[in-house]
Amino acid sequence: MDKVVNIVKKDNLFKITTQAKKEFLTNAVLLAIGNEHRHLNLPDEDKFIGRGVSYCATCDAMFYKDKV
Structure with a gap:
């Protein structure tokens, strides 16, 4: 699998x-880097x-809105 090593914005x-x-030239870049939750064990x-x-x-x- 090929990997992206550089992204440069030039004009639009x-x-x-x-x-x-x-x-590759494109007008948008979507970064989907992932995330995993961590159990407390x-x-x-x-x-x-x-x-x-x-x-x-x-x-x-929403459970914690305005409670901090």
Whole structure:
């Protein structure tokens, strides 16, 4: 699999260069770098997933709005 090694914006375009020296011009770049949640390794943690323990910051944000 080829990997992106450089992204440069010039005027209204992005030039993407890969390890294989291929170049692409595009008007948009979408970065999907991924993310994985981290378990706390507490006793019975799995038993409470979905019952107060969750790992979705965007899903759970409204539960904590104005509480900090």
